[in-house]
Amino acid sequence: MSFTYEFPRPSVTIDAVVFGVNQELELELLLIKRRDDPFKDCWALPGGFVNVADTVPQGESLEAAAYRELREETGIKVDYLEQLYTFGEPGRDPRGRIISVAYFALVRSKDHTAIGGDDAKEAAWMSFKALPKLAFDHHKIISMALERLRSKIRYQPIGLNLLPEKFTISQLRKLYEAILGYKINHGNFRRQILPKNRPNFIKPVRTLREKSNRTGPPAQIYFFDKLLYENAVAKGFDFKLNCRKISQ
Amino acid sequence: MSFTYEFPRPSVTIDAVVFGVNQELELELLLIKRRDDPFKDCWALPGGFVNVADTVPQGESLEAAAYRELREETGIKVDYLEQLYTFGEPGRDPRGRIISVAYFALVRSKDHTAIGGDDAKEAAWMSFKALPKLAFDHHKIISMALERLRSKIRYQPIGLNLLPEKFTISQLRKLYEAILGYKINHGNFRRQILPKNRPNFIKPVRTLREKSNRTGPPAQIYFFDKLLYENAVAKGFDFKLNCRKISQ
DNA sequence: TGCAGTTAGACTTATAATGAGTCTATTAAA
DNA sequence: TTTAATAGACTCATTATAAGTCTAACTGCA
Numbered sequence: 001m002s003f004t005y006e007f008p009r010p011s012v013t014i015d016a017v018v019f020g021v022n023q024e025l026e027l028e029l030l031l032i033k034r035r036d037d038p039f040k041d042c043w044a045l046p047g048g049f050v051n052v053a054d055t056v057p058q059g060e061s062l063e064a065a066a067y068r069e070l071r072e073e074t075g076i077k078v079d080y081l082e083q084l085y086t087f088g089e090p091g092r093d094p095r096g097r098i099i100s101v102a103y104f105a106l107v108r109s110k111d112h113t114a115i116g117g118d119d120a121k122e123a124a125w126m127s128f129k130a131l132p133k134l135a136f137d138h139h140k141i142i143s144m145a146l147e148r149l150r151s152k153i154r155y156q157p158i159g160l161n162l163l164p165e166k167f168t169i170s171q172l173r174k175l176y177e178a179i180l181g182y183k184i185n186h187g188n189f190r191r192q193i194l195p196k197n198r199p200n201f202i203k204p205v206r207t208l209r210e211k212s213n214r215t216g217p218p219a220q221i222y223f224f225d226k227l228l229y230e231n232a233v234a235k236g237f238d239f240k241l242n243c244r245k246i247s248q
Numbered sequence: 249m250s251f252t253y254e255f256p257r258p259s260v261t262i263d264a265v266v267f268g269v270n271q272e273l274e275l276e277l278l279l280i281k282r283r284d285d286p287f288k289d290c291w292a293l294p295g296g297f298v299n300v301a302d303t304v305p306q307g308e309s310l311e312a313a314a315y316r317e318l319r320e321e322t323g324i325k326v327d328y329l330e331q332l333y334t335f336g337e338p339g340r341d342p343r344g345r346i347i348s349v350a351y352f353a354l355v356r357s358k359d360h361t362a363i364g365g366d367d368a369k370e371a372a373w374m375s376f377k378a379l380p381k382l383a384f385d386h387h388k389i390i391s392m393a394l395e396r397l398r399s400k401i402r403y404q405p406i407g408l409n410l411l412p413e414k415f416t417i418s419q420l421r422k423l424y425e426a427i428l429g430y431k432i433n434h435g436n437f438r439r440q441i442l443p444k445n446r447p448n449f450i451k452p453v454r455t456l457r458e459k460s461n462r463t464g465p466p467a468q469i470y471f472f473d474k475l476l477y478e479n480a481v482a483k484g485f486d487f488k489l490n491c492r493k494i495s496q
Numbered sequence: 497t498g499c500a501g502t503t504a505g506a507c508t509t510a511t512a513a514t515g516a517g518t519c520t521a522t523t524a525a526a
Numbered sequence: 527t528t529t530a531a532t533a534g535a536c537t538c539a540t541t542a543t544a545a546g547t548c549t550a551a552c553t554g555c556a
Binding site: 001002003004005006007008009010011012049050052053054055056057058059060061062083085086088089090091095096097099101 | 249250251252253254255256257258259260297298300301302303304305306307308309310331333334336337338339343344345347349
Binding site for chain 3: 434
């Protein structure tokens with residue numbers, strides 16, 4: 001079967017930048033090892049071609065393609081993918097003119113086991129601090145995704161979906177530090193995340209304290225009351241977290 | 249001539265959302281009237297197909313296509329186009345599966361005369377407050393562009409490129425009000441835009457005051473020292489403007 | 497000419513937000 | 527028992543912000 005057009009057309013692919021947070025609250029990235037050329041055996045972002053057609057229903061949406069490719073190549077299903085940017089420079093793919101729409105997501109890595117499949121010989125969570133060389137322009141895509149992630153955590157409580165259901169403020173802070181890449185003053189962080197003048201959607205678990213396996217007192221355990229947060233947002237509340245790099 | 253592929257491919261287009269500011273400091277939008285079906289004679293965003301090829305040099309970049317289409321359909325050349333979002337829902341174009349990468353820009357409308365050409369029967373600056381019905385999903389694209397513009401003017405001094413070279417603080421404020429869609433306390437705006445503790449890249453024109461054709465005292469005239477601003481940015485300065493809606 | 501209305505620019509005042517710490521109690525490890 | 531680490535409650539100084547007042551300078555109108 002073949003498809004003929006009056007004018008040349010590009011292929012359109014998606015790439016998925018899926019950040020993970022492991023149980024040590026370190027940042028990871030979901031990668032696959034390519035089964036085929038080009039860049040055979042090279043690590044790359046999961047992704048692939050968008051299914052399209054010129055007749056109704058015209059194939060799948062870009063977003064649907066992103067979810068599908070992610071599932072096929074890594075076995076992972078995420079709740080939410082956000083469009084990041086579209087990369088379409090001539091020459092970015094040796095196979096021909098390929099335009100790629102990048103999506104990104106953020107999950108707990110332990111909840112999502114990476115299993116290679118389809119065009120992926122392997123799939124794995126890799127430490128963000130020690131990424132291998134990647135195929136195509138994927139390093140560029142990732143650096144743009146990280147930038148976006150860093151700006152997003154300042155005005156959306158996405159960090160809260162990445163911790164275990166019950167967590168301490170120190171854990172939350174460590175997560176922020178891992179994503180932002182710098183240390184935060186712990187008192188100021190606590191003040192911003194647990195303001196005293198308004199109802200807070202980060203609620204203490206009454207009776208529980210941390211099962212302490214480190215120095216220091218046992219910490220209060222909290223949970224994220226998502227419903228309360230969404231109600232507040234509906235009423236015009238907007239989350240903001242302003243913690244800059246510690247100076248010293 | 250025809251082009252045959254093993255798998256179906258989408259067409260890729262660009263759309264340009266070009267905001268303009270007129271001499272009354274009102275927001276405008278650059279639109280074209282379509283020469284051909286679908287949506288013949290309907291107003292739409294300027295845009296069109298990206299030229300591609302599978303052999304090197306693989307055609308033009310997405311950005312280049314945006315500049316080219318804008319020039320062909322409206323005669324307008326802009327300095328800077330920023331990628332906004334990629335719209336690829338099946339069904340968004342009756343001609344087939346068409347994926348469109350939207351770009352946006354911001355210019356002084358009087359410096360850019362709109363002249364219809366190519367696929368555009370007409371091209372014109374339209375008041376943003378009274379937009380006509382538009383083709384395809386262009387209303388959706390525009391509302392996303394406006395949202396982006398509103399968030400951008402808070403941390404980038406883009407407003408300053410939109411005024412005449414020499415301007416008063418009131419004019420600058422009126423521009424901000426036009427884009428944000430609400431009134432700003434004039435004293436607070438002045439304090440934020442002309443801070444007293446640091447060198448300022450908005451500099452008074454020593455001898456000049458406004459040639460007053462309205463009530464009130466003649467206002468000091470300023471100019472935007474772009475070089476000084478860029479130096480400050482290079483040294484880590486970041487512009488911020490926090491003026492919320494007046495309460496009263 | 498004189499008054500009314502408008503506005504730039506300089507202030508003020510109260511409140512809130514932020515950076516950078518201190519201090520204490522509580523724990524694990526040495 | 528001592529030492530080092532850390533949660534949590536504070537403090538303090540500084541800066542940022544919202545909202546307004548006051549005055550002088552102008553235009554337009556009577």
